[in-house]
Every structure is written in C-alpha cells, then in structure tokens.
Amino acid sequence: xxxxxxxxxxxxxxxxxxxxxxxxxxxxxxxxxxxxxxxxxxxxxxxxxxxxxxxxxxxxxxxxxxxxxxxxxxxxxxxxxxxxxxxxxxxxxxxxxxxxxxxxxxxxxxxxxxxxxxxxxxxxxxxxxxxxxxxxxxxxxxxxxxxxxxxxxxxxxxxxxxxxxxxxxxxxxxxxxxxxxxxxxxxxxxxxxxxxxxxxxxxxxxxxxxxxxxxxxxxxxxxxxxxxxxxxxxxxxxxxxxxxxxxxxxxxxxxxxxxxxxxxxxxxxxxxxxxxxxxxxxxxxxxxxxxxxxxxxxxxxxxxxxxxxxxxxxxxxxxxxxxxxxx
Amino acid sequence: xxxxxxxxxxxxxxxxxxxxxxxxxxxxxxxxxxxxxxxxxxxxxxxxxxxxxxxxxxxxxxxxxxxxxxxxxxxxxxxxxxxxxxxxxxxxxxxxxxxxxxxxxxxxxxxxxxxxxxxxxxxxxxxxxxxxxxxxxxxxxxxxxxxxxxxxxxxxxxxxxxxxxxxxxxxxxxxxxxxxxxxxxxxxxxxxxxxxxxxxxxxxxxxxxxxxxxxxxxxxxxxxxxxxxxxxxxxxxxxxxxxxxxxxxxxxxxxxxxxxxxxxxxxxxxxxxxxxxxxxxxxxxxxxxxxxxxxxxxxxxxxxxxxxxxxxxxxxxxxxxxxxxxxxxxxxxxxxxxxxxxxx
Amino acid sequence: xxxxxxxxxxxxxxxxxxxxxxxxxxxxxxxxxxxxxxxxxxxxxxxxxxxxxxxxxxxxxxxxxxxxxxxxxxxxxxxxxxxxxxxxxxxxxxxxxxxxxxxxxxxxxxxxxxxxxxxxxxxxxxxxxxxxxxxxxxxxxxxxxxxxxxxxxxxxxxxxxxxxxxxxxxxxxxxxxxxxxxxxxxxxxxxxxxxxxxxxxxxxxxxxxxxxxxxxxxxxxxxxxxxxxxxxxxxxxxxxxxxxxxxxxxxxxxxxxxxxxxxxxxxxxxxxxxxxxxxxxxx
Numbered sequence: 001x002x003x004x005x006x007x008x009x010x011x012x013x014x015x016x017x018x019x020x021x022x023x024x025x026x027x028x029x030x031x032x033x034x035x036x037x038x039x040x041x042x043x044x045x046x047x048x049x050x051x052x053x054x055x056x057x058x059x060x061x062x063x064x065x066x067x068x069x070x071x072x073x074x075x076x077x078x079x080x081x082x083x084x085x086x087x088x089x090x091x092x093x094x095x096x097x098x099x100x101x102x103x104x105x106x107x108x109x110x111x112x113x114x115x116x117x118x119x120x121x122x123x124x125x126x127x128x129x130x131x132x133x134x135x136x137x138x139x140x141x142x143x144x145x146x147x148x149x150x151x152x153x154x155x156x157x158x159x160x161x162x163x164x165x166x167x168x169x170x171x172x173x174x175x176x177x178x179x180x181x182x183x184x185x186x187x188x189x190x191x192x193x194x195x196x197x198x199x200x201x202x203x204x205x206x207x208x209x210x211x212x213x214x215x216x217x218x219x220x221x222x223x224x225x226x227x228x229x230x231x232x233x234x235x236x237x238x239x240x241x242x243x244x245x246x247x248x249x250x251x252x253x254x255x256x257x258x259x260x261x262x263x264x265x266x267x268x269x270x271x272x273x274x275x276x277x278x279x280x281x282x283x284x285x286x287x288x289x290x291x292x293x294x295x296x297x298x299x300x301x302x303x304x305x306x307x308x309x310x311x312x313x314x315x316x317x318x319x320x321x322x323x324x325x326x327x
Numbered sequence: 328x329x330x331x332x333x334x335x336x337x338x339x340x341x342x343x344x345x346x347x348x349x350x351x352x353x354x355x356x357x358x359x360x361x362x363x364x365x366x367x368x369x370x371x372x373x374x375x376x377x378x379x380x381x382x383x384x385x386x387x388x389x390x391x392x393x394x395x396x397x398x399x400x401x402x403x404x405x406x407x408x409x410x411x412x413x414x415x416x417x418x419x420x421x422x423x424x425x426x427x428x429x430x431x432x433x434x435x436x437x438x439x440x441x442x443x444x445x446x447x448x449x450x451x452x453x454x455x456x457x458x459x460x461x462x463x464x465x466x467x468x469x470x471x472x473x474x475x476x477x478x479x480x481x482x483x484x485x486x487x488x489x490x491x492x493x494x495x496x497x498x499x500x501x502x503x504x505x506x507x508x509x510x511x512x513x514x515x516x517x518x519x520x521x522x523x524x525x526x527x528x529x530x531x532x533x534x535x536x537x538x539x540x541x542x543x544x545x546x547x548x549x550x551x552x553x554x555x556x557x558x559x560x561x562x563x564x565x566x567x568x569x570x571x572x573x574x575x576x577x578x579x580x581x582x583x584x585x586x587x588x589x590x591x592x593x594x595x596x597x598x599x600x601x602x603x604x605x606x607x608x609x610x611x612x613x614x615x616x617x618x619x620x621x622x623x624x625x626x627x628x629x630x631x632x633x634x635x636x637x638x639x640x641x642x643x644x645x646x647x648x649x650x651x652x653x654x655x656x657x658x659x660x661x662x663x664x665x666x667x668x669x670x671x
Numbered sequence: 672x673x674x675x676x677x678x679x680x681x682x683x684x685x686x687x688x689x690x691x692x693x694x695x696x697x698x699x700x701x702x703x704x705x706x707x708x709x710x711x712x713x714x715x716x717x718x719x720x721x722x723x724x725x726x727x728x729x730x731x732x733x734x735x736x737x738x739x740x741x742x743x744x745x746x747x748x749x750x751x752x753x754x755x756x757x758x759x760x761x762x763x764x765x766x767x768x769x770x771x772x773x774x775x776x777x778x779x780x781x782x783x784x785x786x787x788x789x790x791x792x793x794x795x796x797x798x799x800x801x802x803x804x805x806x807x808x809x810x811x812x813x814x815x816x817x818x819x820x821x822x823x824x825x826x827x828x829x830x831x832x833x834x835x836x837x838x839x840x841x842x843x844x845x846x847x848x849x850x851x852x853x854x855x856x857x858x859x860x861x862x863x864x865x866x867x868x869x870x871x872x873x874x875x876x877x878x879x880x881x882x883x884x885x886x887x888x889x890x891x892x893x894x895x896x897x898x899x900x901x902x903x904x905x906x907x908x909x910x911x912x913x914x915x916x917x918x919x920x921x922x923x924x925x926x927x928x929x930x931x932x933x934x935x936x937x938x939x940x941x942x943x944x945x946x947x948x949x950x951x952x953x954x
Contacts, residue, residue: 029650031462036650039557057649062558067612122358130462132531216356218380218389218592222562226648238599241758247578247591249389278648280379280564282359393679396729401683401708401771403729437936438678438921544930547950574925577679577918579732586730588679593924600926601916604734604757609915609929609951619928619951627931 001139002051002113002181007085010180014083014109015043021080024062025111026055031132033121033146037062049085051180053137053144056118056162058272059084060093064102064231082108085180087115089164091173092270092305093228098175099304100268100312102231112173114184117157117165119144124160128153164273167191175308192294198287210255216281217254219247223275223285224261229268236260262288267296267313270305328494331508332515335488341506342368348415348451348502351385353378362416373418373485376461377640381570382416382423383430386446390591393442393577398584410445415502418455422464422640424478425471426570427452432632433573451498454479458522460530463641465654468534471638473526474519484519491515534654536625536635538661543626545665547618555656556617558649563594565643565651571624571636574600595620621656672715673776678921681725681733681773683708684748688768692751692834700799700834701764702739702751705772716777718742720784720806721912721940724776725920726750731762733773735917735935739802741809748774751802751834778920780940782807782884782910791819793876795895797867797887798827801834803912803939804886812845822876826852826867830860850874868894871902878903884910896943906944913938913952 015023027038027048035054039062040046063082071077086094091112098105119137128148136147144160146153158166167190172183198206221237224230237245237257245260246253262285269289276286296302302313333341342350342365352371354363360378362385365371394405431447434440457464457473466472476482480499484491491511494500546552566572576593579586593600596616602608610616628636637653644652674680684705692700707713718738727733734757740749754764766772784807792811796804811818823842827833830853839849852863852870863870868891876883883904885895892911899909915927915934922936930949932938946952 030652030655031644031650034650036652037558061560065560069612132462212356216359216361218563218567220563220567220594221597222560222564222648225560225562238597240599246580247390247576247593248580248589249591274648278560278562278564280568280646281361282357398730403680403683405677405680407677433923436922438673438923439675440923441677442679544950573923575918575923577732577924579730581730588729588732590919590924593918593926595925603914603916604755604760622930623925623928627928630931 004051007051007180008046008049010111010178011049012043012046015040015046019080020083020109021078023083024059025049025085026051029054029134031134033119033124033135051113053117053119058090058093058228058274060086060090061226061228063108064097064228083111084108085111085113086173087113088170088172089272091175092170093272095175095308096229096268096270096305098308099310110176112176112179114172114179114181116171116184117161119160120162127155164271174306192290195290195294199291211251213283214254214258215251217249217283218281219249219257220280222278226274226278229265258288262292265289266292267302268304269293328500329503330511330516331492331503332489332511333508335490338371339368342371342417344506345415348413350415350417352417373455377420380568382419383426383570385416386427387443387573390589391442393588393590395587407441408445410448413449415451415453417453419452420457421454421473421475422466422471422638423570424452424454425475425638428478429571429634429636430573451480451502452478454482456482456484456523457526458485460526461641463532463644464530464639465532465534465641466639467527467530469635469637469639474523484522486515486518486522489515491519532654534657539657540626540629542660543622546660546663549663551659551663552614552618555651556614559613559617559651560649561596561598561613563596564646566594566596567592568642568646570638570640681775682712683771684774686766686768686770686772687747689766693832698753698755700751700753702749704747704749706747708771718777719781720810721781721803722777723779723939724774725778727759727773728762729773732759733775734759735920737803738777739805741806741813743810743813753799775920779935779938782940784810787882788817789819791881793822793881793883795824795867795871795883795885797891798832799834800887801825804884805835807884819880822848824850824867824870824874826870828854830857867891868898871895871898875902878908882908882910886912906947907942909943910940912940
C-alpha cells in the first residue's frame with residue numbers, strides 16, 4: 001500500500017523546486033469509483049493528491065496533451081520541467097514516449113508509484129450501485145474495503161479489479177526519478193488468452209462481431225485523445241486536405257478509423273487500456289490492439305514501453321532486416 | 328387529457344398494436360443502451376436508467392444527407408424527412424424530452440431547419456417517469472423532474488404490475504387509442520404521485536443557477552478555467568452525449584460521379600472546430616474551448632432563448648473519463664470573484 | 672432570398688466573367704462575376720451591403736464570402752475570393768467563365784445604410800478587406816444625394832496586390848477623395864507609402880457627423896480603430912466585419928460564435944461599441 005503522506009511529501013519537494021512547472025497526479029473524484037487527474041502548479045496544493053485503487057487514469061497522457069502556446073514577444077519560453085506520478089502501466093507510456101523522442105528525459109521528473117491494482121468502476125457499480133458521493137477504497141489483504149454512501153462494503157479484489165490488472169506484469173514503474181513506495185510483486189504473466197479466444201472464431205463470426213461494435217461508434221475520438229501514444233499534432237483522421245477518412249459515422253468510415261488507429265499503435269501500444277475504459281459505447285478496442293501486440297511480440301520479439309534504450313520498432317530501419325519481396 | 332393503463336405483461340401487445348407508427352425503444356447492446364427501432368415488441372424492456380447516447384439522435388441523426396447531386400448536373404435532390412412517416416419514441420425520459428423543447432428553439436430560429444422539424448412533427452413522445460434517479464441526475468434544478476411533463480405527448484409510470492399512462496396532447500391521445508389502452512383508476516394515479524415524490528427525494532445533486540448566466544461573461548479572464556481544462560482530453564464525449572448539444576459539421580462526399588452534402592455531429596471540444604484555413608484558431612487550447620462550452624450552455628444560449636441549455640441528465644458527469652464535473656465547475660463560477668472587466 | 676423551405680439548399684450560378692485582381696500564385700485574389708442559372712431567383716433576391724453568401728462547388732463544399740457588389744449593381748453578383756490554400760478556395764480558383772458555382776444567401780446582417788444617411792462616410796480598407804467595403808462605396812455613389820462626403824482610403828503591401836485597380840480613378844472622377852497606399856517604396860508610385868493606419872492619421876478625417884467603416888487583416892483593424900479613436904471618433908461611429916470558420920451560415924451549427932454573437936447571423940457587420948463588450952472578439 002502506498003503511504004499517501006509520503007507521496008504528498010515527495011510531491012511537495014518536487015513542486016517546491018524552481019525548475020518544476022507543474023505536477024500531474026490524481027485527486028479524489030467528485031463522485032463514484034474513479035479519481036480525477038489533477039495538475040498542480042503550487043506546492044501548497046499537494047494535499048489534494050491521493051493514491052488508492054480509484055486512481056485508474058494514466059497521467060502520462062497529460063504530458064503530451066499540453067498545448068505548446070506561442071511565446072508572446074519579449075518573453076522567454078518556459079522550459080521548466082513537468083513532474084508526473086505514474087503507476088507501472090503508466091510508466092510504460094513514458095518509456096515509449098522517450099523511445100520516440102516525444103520529449104527529453106530531462107524535461108520530466110517521474111515519481112513512480114508501485115501499484116497493486118485499480119478498480120473497474122463498472123464492476124463496482126454492478127456490485128454496489130452508483131453513488132453521487134466519492135468512494136474511498138482501501139486494500140486489506142486480498143479484499144477491497146469500500147465506503148459507499150457512508151457504509152462500509154467489502155469484496156474480493158479479484159472480482160472488482162480491472163481485467164488488465166489480473167495479467168499485469170509491470171506493477172512497478174519502469175522509469176522513475178524516485179519511488180514513493182516499495183516495489184511490489186507482479187500479479188501474473190500474460191498469455192494473451194483473451195486474444196487467442198477471440199482469434200479462434202471464424203472470419204464470418206469476427207466480422208459480424210466487429211460490424212456490430214463499429215456501428216455503435218460515435219467518433220468522439222476519446223480513445224485517441226486519452227491514448228498517451230496518440231500525440232500527433234495533426235491526426236490523420238482529422239486532416240481535411242487530403243481527407244483520408246470521412247466524418248460520416250457509417251460502418252465504412254468507423255471501421256477505417258479503428259483499424260487505422262490499431263495499425264498506428266502496432267509496436268507502440270503499452271496496454272494501459274484507457275481507450276477501452278473511456279469509450280462511451282463500450283467498444284472492445286483493446287481486442288484489436290492486443291492482437292497486434294501479441295503479433296509484434298511473436299514476429300519481432302519486441303515489447304514497447306519497457307526499455308528506454310530500445311529503438312521504435314516500425315520507425316527504424318536496419319540493413320539486416322529480412323525482406324524477400326522488393327529486391 | 329386522459330388517464331390510461333395497461334398491464335406490464337401486455338407491453339408487447341400494446342406496442343405491437345401501433346401498426347401505423349415506427350416504434351423506437353431502448354435496446355441494449357452489451358451494457359450500452361440506445362434507442363433503436365423495435366423489431367420484436369416482446370424484447371422491449373423499460374427496466375433501464377437512461378440511454379448512453381441520448382435520443383437526440385432520433386431527431387438529429389449522427390449523420391444525415393442534406394441533399395444529393397451528380398457531377399455535371401445542376402439539379403439538387405434534397406432528402407428532407409417525411410413528416411407523415413409517424414414514429415413513436417417509447418420510454419423517453421423526461422429530461423430528454425425537455426431537451427427537445429430547448430433544441431427546438433434553435434432549429435426554429437430565423438431559418439427553420441426542415442430536417443429536424445419534420446422529424447419532430449412526425450414523432451410522438453411517450454415518456455417514462457423515473458422511479459430510481461441515477462447518481463448524477465439534477466433535473467429538478469434545471470426546470471425538469473423525474474415526472475416532468477414538459478415536451479411529452481404522454482407520460483408512463485411503472486406502478487407495480489401496471490403501467491399508468493397519462494396522455495398530455497392530442498398526438499398522445501391518438502397513440503393511446505391506437506394502443507387500445509383501458510382507462511386508469513384512482514389507485515394508479517395516486518401511486519404515480521407517490522412515486523414522483525419518492526423519486527424527487529432520491530435526487531442528491533442540486534444546482535442553484537440563479538445569477539450564473541449574467542456572471543459568466545465577466546469571468547472570461549479568470550484563472551478558474553485552467554483548473555479543470557488542464558485535465559480535459561478534448562474528446563467529444565460530453566457534447567456527443569449531451570441531449571441539448573446540437574453542433575454539426577457539413578461535408579461534401581463523392582463516390583464516382585454521385586455525391587451528397589451531409590451533416591454530422593461535431594463538437595466545440597475539437598481544436599479543428601474553429602480552425603481557420605489561414606491557420607489561425609481563436610480557441611487554440613482546451614482552456615478557451617471548455618470556457619466557451621460552459622459559457623454557451625449557461626450564458627450565451629439563455630441570452631438568446633431564455634433557457635439554459637442543460638436539462639440535468641448528468642451524462643456529461645457520468646461519462647467524462649477524467650471526472651470533469653459540471654456541477655463542480657458551476658460551484659466555482661458562483662464562488663469566483665469578479666475582477667474589473669478588461670476592455671480591449 | 673434563401674429558399675425558405677430549406678435554408679441548406681444553394682442556388683446554382685454561372686460565372687459570366689472571372690479575373691485575377693492580384694498576381695496568380697500564393698493567396699491570389701480572383702473576382703467572379705456570377706448570374707443565377709435560374710432567372711427567377713432574381714425575382715425574390717435582394718441583398719444589402721455587408722451581406723454574405725456561402726459560395727462553393729458541389730462535391731467540394733462551401734465557404735462564406737462577402738458579396739462584394741452593391742445591390743445597386745443589377746443583374747449579377749460579384750465575389751472577390753482569396754485563395755487561402757483550403758479545399759474550397761483552391762477549388763473555386765480553378766473555375767473560369769462558363770463554369771457554375773453554388774450560392775447560398777444572402778446571409779448575415781448588413782451595414783445600416785439608412786441610419787448613415789446624411790452622414791459622411793470614410794472607408795478604410797487593407798488588402799482583400801476592400802471586398803466588403805466595395806458594396807458600401809458603390810451604394811453611396813449610387814445614392815449620392817442621401818449621403819455626405821465620401822472618402823476612400825485603401826492600402827496593400829505592394830501596388831500589385833491592390834484589388835479593384837482602376838475603380839479608384841472612377842471614384843476620383845466623381846469627386847470622391849481617394850487615398851491609396853503601399854507598404855514599401857516603389858518606382859513610379861505617386862501616392863502614400865506606409866501602413867494604412869498611418870495613412871489614416873495623415874488624411875485625418877474629421878469625426879463630426881461621420882461614420883468610419885474598416886476591414887482588413889486583424890492587425891490593421893486594431894490600429895485603425897485605435898487611430899480613429901485618437902482622431903475623436905466614438906466607438907459607435909466605427910464599423911467593421913468579423914470572420915470565423917463557418918459551415919451552416921444560419922446560426923445552427925454553432926461554430927462561428929464570438930461570445931454570444933454568431934458571426935454568420937448577428938454579424939459579420941459589427942460596430943466597435945458592441946465589440947468592446949465581448950472579450951472574445953479580440954482573441
């Protein structure tokens with residue numbers, strides 16, 4: 001368990017530095033089973049920070065989300081650092097962003113938070129109902145203890161925790177400047193059982209499934225916007241000149257969008273699963289991404305977001321790369 | 328108007344009797360509920376809180392053709408919906424019906440929009456009162472309520488084994504007759520009243536919005552906008568799922584020699600929304616866009632149409648992935664100190 | 672007028688004549704003189720200086736442009752369009768006489784020509800900003816008796832980039848004072864050299880009973896309005912036009928709002944006093 005006081009003290013130290021502009025972390029939400037990401041600008045605000053199983057969002061997404069505003073004439077650009085609290089899965093995003101040179105390592109200060117799992121709000125709501133009060137959740141052994149509407153409730157962790165946590169191999173941050181708690185044991189290995197199960201269907205079954213799923217899509221682009229790896233200044237789907245994907249929400253364009261995004265993430269997706277969590281119409285987006293993740297692992301023995309010294313898989317060329325079809 | 332009822336286990340028959348209407352009711356695909364045309368009346372269930380995507384998509388579809396054309400020809404073929412093709416929305420919640428009355432004002436403003444209006448004309452709204460408000464509902468604060476009649480042609484109440492139907496307009500009466508409903512008794516009406524009172528007591532979240540529309544423009548330069556815009560993802564969820572959001576894009580699409588001009592949902596949250604061809608963007612960051620969104624709903628819209636463009640359905644709060652909470656923001660608005668207004 | 676039963680339907684207009692106002696190339700300005708394919712449209716058409724229309728091509732899209740001809744110019748409409756490199760302006764610049772375009776309008780509000788009767792008018796334009804001012808000038812010229820003194824100030828970066836070349840001589844022949852400018856010295860340029868706001872201070876029109884109307888790049892509008900106020904003009908005497916990205920042009924798609932005003936419906940013509948109350952107008 002993470003000691004919140006220790007976390008806040010470390011955050012305070014960082015925010016008090018002259019060379020730190022902001023700190024991204026989690027605060028208590030206004031209702032329900034999830035926290036709210038928070039961007040602190042001043043050390044006096046650190047008491048807002050929390051860390052518990054409600055901290056499901058990926059703060060690494062906010063590093064690249066910040067707009068680069070033009071510097072007014074006569075002013076110098078603000079080159080101070082951004083500090084960010086990250087769980088194990090979140091830290092993989094930072095690793096991959098560094099691998100792709102999205103920003104300099106010196107530009108961020110990473111406060112690593114070893115994580116023992118986050119709650120899936122839908123599972124919690126099914127079990128205990130919706131609530132307009134924020135829920136506090138703590139761990140006791142292999143149980144979660146929740147305070148819902150003033151009442152104490154309990155449930156086995158395995159029933160409430162997010163699916164991604166049940167196969168989490170990286171609970172400890174893979175890049176950090178400091179850890180705010182002791183490292184923890186990993187949950188399990190990932191055998192991609194879910195991918196195998198889905199891939200085992202016939203093409204007709206799979207197409208029927210995706211036709212139904214993609215028909216639901218309202219093209220809100222939340223999946224893209226929350227993704228820490230989707231940080232292109234101009235995304236291919238919003239380009240007008242030329243226009244690659246029409247804005248009409250029909251099965252053709254919706255399918256094109258999702259498949260495009262899955263391909264653009266091949267070898268880059270670090271499986272924080274945020275895209276699937278945020279989708280308002282429950283499209284199982286990660287089924288596509290995990291298939292490609294598994295393929296990348298098998299074909300190239302490559303795993304994104306693990307080694308800061310690695311090279312981006314599909315953005316690099318090695319003369320020894322096998323190619324049997326051009327020459 | 329009239330008071331009717333039907334037994335809950337006869338719902339399939341009652342819906343099936345509506346031969347002259349296309350009936351739309353909530354249907355689940357997994358955990359996601361949306362209003363869909365009813366294929367099998369036996370599958371309609373009113374056991375639901377509210378749909379993810381609001382029924383605004385039934386009046387104002389995600390994508391619709393405005394007109395068609397062909398390269399080389401100067402004829403244009405509009406595709407305006409047929410107002411005589413009757414539809415009945417079965418089980419719409421009072422908040423979503425109230426939302427229609429708000430959006431009506433915009434679509435009727437100066438240049439009436441025939442696409443929206445013809446669909447409205449053709450549609451009968453059979454509402455369904457809420458007995459279990461959801462966690463983030465605050466409709467009574469916005470002029471609605473769990474049994475609000477505004478905008479509805481009829482309002483249904485689940486009072487045990489029976490559904491009590493209160494018809495509110497001629498359109499509602501006509502549909503009730505077509506459904507073959509029997510007359511309701513005192514017991515049903517009393518139960519409906521009691522249900523409404525209980526439901527109102529269950530609503531936890533409230534908002535006193537007096538003064539907010541007038542105050543918002545003076546907070547243009549306030550730092551409060553940064554507090555929540557810093558975590559905004561600029562995704563479209565709050566706007567696409569909001570029953571009073573109505574913004575759209577218009578695009579021409581060609582397939583060979585045939586083409587159409589279509590409109591589709593758009594959102595002020597996207598940075599491309601206001602992007603000029605020159606590259607200038609008056610709302611380049613999330614701060615400007617989130618400020619504009621709240622100001623539009625709670626100040627600019629009421630300035631023009633005398634009603635706040637919000638019905639308290641709570642979807643924006645429920646579905647925002649980063650817990651940007653509208654009521655939280657509006658509390659900030661109320662507390663914020665107004666500094667001297669900046670002049671140009 | 673617009674098709675009342677469906678405000679999204681455009682009219683088809685044929686280009687009678689098209690010519691470049693400025694050298695062909697990046698951001699060139701091309702004027703299109705168009706006439707409706709269906710004559711009957713003229714029976715119900717009426718527009719005012721300041722009105723705009725959505726002009727475009729089927730299969731590409733539409734964009735909002737000011738009608739740069741006055742209603743006193745009968746039987747045609749003129750649009751002067753700069754190629755900003757976008758889908759629509761690119762596509763429009765490909766067209767020549769004989770081709771068709773779509774015209775949806777008239778849209779927006781207009782300059783209050785009736786309110787201005789009896790007053791002097793000073794028009795201050797820069798670059799393509801002269802396009803919405805041209806109908807004001809032509810309207811005043813056609814109704815000379817109703818207005819006071821007309822002064823025209825116009826500048827562009829170079830003499831090549833002046834729009835409506837030749838028309839200024841026509842104004843001069845009628846006795847209208849015309850003051851032209853270019854930014855940088857050019858051989859054989861007999862007029863003012865410098866920015867339009869500086870030209871304004873040199874001409875120094877008197878504010879008494881005068882309306883100033885200005886349009887051009889945002890920086891020009893900013894300094895022109897500052898200088899007009901220095902010359903004693905009140906905010907209510909200064910008019911300009913705003914522009915934003917537009918799609919529906921009828922106040923429904925939501926995107927062109929500046930504060931609570933929709934530029935396509937409550938504008939594009941605004942007086943400076945109104946703009947001063949909206950912080951977003953100066954974003």
